[in-house]
Amino acid sequence: MKIQTILTSQWIDWGKQRSVEDPRLEGFVAGEGGLNPKILLLGEAPGDKEIKLGHPFMGPAGKELDRWLASLGLTREDIYITGVVSARPFSIGKTGRKSDRRPNNTEVKTWAPMFDYELAQFPGRLLVPMGNTSLQRLLGNKAKIGELHGQLLERPIQQFDKATNTFKLTQEARRIFPLYHPSYSKRFKNMKAVVDADSKRLEKLLHDQSVLK
Secondary structure, X not given: OOOEOOOOHHHHHHHHHHHHHOOOEEOOOOOEEOOOOOEEEEEOOOOHHHHHHOOOOOHHHHHHHHHHHHHOOOOHHHEEEEEOOOOEEEEEOOOOOEEEOOOXXXXXXXXXXXXXXXXXXXXXXXXXXXXXHHHHHHHOOOOOHHHHOOOOEEEEEEEEEOOOOEEEEEEEXXXXXXXXXXXXXXXXXXXXXXXXXXXXXXXXXXXXXHHHO
């Protein structure tokens, strides 16, 4: 098994064009991983490191992710990683330097067709949104990671409807296991026990074949 993207060349060209058209975005990072993954890890958007290297979760965040995966007995070949937005959203401060920011609602909608396409290529796979941005992309803005983390959910998810420029729920339900971002406990030491407990629950789920089908 090797790390690949499920995106076609047409989708990659589409994504690069979306990035070029938006002055507040830069770069393009395709989702990637094994093409028969056990789980789908869903992030927010690439940052500076990711667009420079062309892969999701690079630098310190990538090392933390790899350590976390190893604790679950996984590698990047066992998962597929993608983000709600596949270009880097940035803001420019008073010094003129760019800094990462959360994607806005317009950007989330713009990139929705690609995100929906990627999820559709892995029917039945467990979806693991990391943080509020990807969780709310799946379940709507009322969903909060603080309330739903560490729980196995089975719910319809949002798909973008171009005709109405809105999100609509799918008829079929998907299995979802929301998590805080793996680096969360590094920034908030008091949350380490919570993050570790959620990881243990996910590890147990990974041994349940009915969840991974």
